[in-house]
Amino acid sequence: MSVQTARISALETYDIRFPTSRELDGSDAMNPDPDYSAAYLVLRTDASDEPEGHGFVFTIGRGNDIQVAAIEALRPYVVGRRVDELCADPGALARDLNNDSQLRWLGPEKGIMHMAVGAVVNAVWDLAAKRARKPLWKLLADAEPEWLVSQIDFRYLSDALTEQDALELLRRGHEGRQEREWQLTERGFPAYTTQPGWLGYSDEKLSRLAKEAVADGFRQIKLKVGDDLDDDIRRCRTARSVIGPEIRMAIDANQRWDVDEAITWTRALAEFEPYWIEEPTSPDDVLGHAAVRRAVTPVKVATGEHVQNRVVFKQLLQAGSIDIPGCARQVFAEQIPGLARRHSQRTERLCSALASVGLALAGRARARIVRVIGISVGRSRVLRLGNALPEPEVDAPRVVGVEIEPAAPSTCCPTGRHPAWRAGTPHGRGDSQRAARGRAGSATHRRNARQRR
Secondary structure: OOHHHOEEEEEEEEEEEOOHHHOOOOOOOOOOOOOOEEEEEEEEEOOOOOOOEEEEEEEOOOOHHHHHHHHHOOHHHHOOOEHHHHHHOHHHHHHHHHOOHHHHOOOOOOHHHHHHHHHHHHHHHHHHHHHHOOOHHHHHHHOOHHHHHHOOOOOOOOOOOOHHHHHHHHHHHOOOHHHHHHHHHHHOOEEEEEEEEOOOOOHHHHHHHHHHHHHOOOOEEEEEOOOOHHHHHHHHHHHHHHHOOOOEEEEEOOOOOOHHHHHHHHHHOHHHOEEEEEOOOOOOOHHHHHHHHHHHOOOEEEEOOOOOOHHHHHHHHHOOOOOEEEOOOOOOHHHHHHHHHHOOOOOOOOEEEEEOOOOOOHHHHHHHHHHHHHHOOOOOOEEEEEOOOOOOOOOOOEEEOOEEEOOOOOOOOOOOOOOOOOEOOOOOOOHHHHHHOOOOOOHHHHHHHHHHO
8 A cells, every 4th residue: 555545544542550559659649649550542554564653641540441431532533544644734633633612522622632632643743753764853853943833723822922933933943953953962861850759658768769869860859748747848858868959859749739838838848948849739720829939939830740731831921820831741742832932031941751651751851852952942951750660662762860862763652562561451459559568758648548448
């Protein structure tokens, strides 16, 4: 079959879960016992010489089957489409899926359906990069500004960022692009790690992992906070004593607090010089974040992982609510850098999560690389690495110490299954396993774990 006439023949889904709650990996004040999971999809074609497109949505266990069902609801909109047309214009598919009137009613552009759309569109981007025989970051960095702008939906954004604004940003970013790409490929991209800081870890484990992180070259770690103030003070003191004054330490409350509580709690931890407080309150509370930011300076405010869509991001930036916008699970990431650049007087950095879920969550890493190369957003950006989980071999950007190293033509996800994957089956409870293994670092966390059991 001709490559030009190949069509999408199948959209396959997998319910993949890891029992991370056994050791309380990934635990925080709002999510005490997560089982890191992925609603995974593969786009297949009817041509034997065509690659596959891979995408997924990250969840933390229960509900992963619901996310899989949402992805499957999009199958009729994708199967039968010509591969060359999809890969030439992934943005058109995103607009088609987001603007379906009946599916849009389930959002609009937020929640489960929005994440499902993102997974399908990301699979098309993955397929497009493979067909071009380039890593996705390279495909985007090499793209003409006019084409990149055509991929963005500017509805609801034009009062803050017009198409012409975005085009000018990208055209200016082309100046010095090759030099910046060389620097990234030669020197890598800085990353921080949350590995020492999961809330369920004992003080001994926190200390050991913090020492290992510094020895590995990380210049920043992050601790989960928000369950018990006395425990947080003790844990922050422990971490700071281990890493010393030169290593940055961020803290993350995972939306646990009301606004006033966030201010009080952050001030109580200020003696340990946290670089930022992440998700101090509801991700939807634009004005609440602004109030926290005004009250806790010089501690910076970060959020973004749970921001629902580009409209809320726009408002967070317009209201001066955050210093550090993080790339979100529910927002099409391509729409954020231009907004952040437009409001750069209020935002210092872009931050992205590269959480190791046994899958290579390299899409956000690639987006960050593209922003540095193609938009020239500066070099003070940082990726998050959560490396508690098993990693299959993948051909994708890799984090080495504090650097992310762009690799050869790749997929965004592995093509084989890691032995820890549980695909297509209901996931068993982890309560009895948690009872036998691991010790929570927070007294309140331990009490809550006992109550659940």
